[in-house]
Amino acid sequence: MPIDNMMIKPSIVICVAEHDGYERKIREIQAGIEEEGIPYTLLQGDEGCEAVTLAWQGAAASQLGVGLGVSLTGLCIHYHKLAAPKPLFTSADTVNPGTLRQFGYNAARLVKGLPFKEKxxxxxxxxxxxxxxxxxxxxxxxxxxxxxxxxxxxxxxx
The missing domain is CATH 1.20.5 (Single alpha-helices involved in coiled-coils or other helix-helix interfaces)
Structure with a gap:
């Protein structure tokens, strides 16, 4: 997925592999990011990609260096200074609205330099x-x- 990050405003890049129910997941994640006051950009990733790959692509495209990946089977937050196979956070819980929102909060808090919210x-x-x-x-x-x-x-x- 070639992305020209000069075309993307400074924001967290949420990269999603479309699948059934992904809209609900994105809504919760966006709510968490919005509550922290950070802008986000939504990009469509390659179908079948894992969350870690999507998050790495998002982090590489983000001028803020933070990417969030959403796949059918997982969630991931990645930071551009980390190695591609070593993300910051991952979760297989893609159903719980609290987990989804927490990923949004924590991606935004990474940008702001604040402590992460824990369950x-x-x-x-x-x-x-x-x-x-x-x-x-x-x-x-x-x-x-x-x-x-x-x-x-x-x-x-x-």
Missing amino acids: LERSFTIEGNEEQLFEQIQVLVKKILQENGQGHREVSRW
């Missing part, structure tokens, strides 16, 4: 007694306060 490692449930629920909420509130650099006091019970 929540722990989900909080309401099962259990009141004391367990309080402990879960307390852990969550402390984590939020620490991430925002606010407050160093103990969280007391209301």
Whole structure:
């Protein structure tokens, strides 16, 4: 896929191999990029290409050096300074809207030089007694306060 990157505005290049349902995937990825305020360009890649190849082609075409590849079986974020077979992020989860949006966020954050968004490692449930629920909420509130650099006091019970 020869691409003249002088014709592409400074943006993240999303390179997609068209397949059933690719529009939904692209919508979620674009939403993540847009929320971070970075422009993107959508290019059609060769049918049957793997996500890593598509992402590398996108990164090479991007004046910002960031490419995102979307294939039937995978997602990938690549950076132009990395070797072609060594992408930054890959995922076989092409169904989960949260994963798709996270790829958009992280591609944009690579451009901005911000820390990447990570998936929540722990989900909080309401099962259990009141004391367990309080402990879960307390852990969550402390984590939020620490991430925002606010407050160093103990969280007391209301």
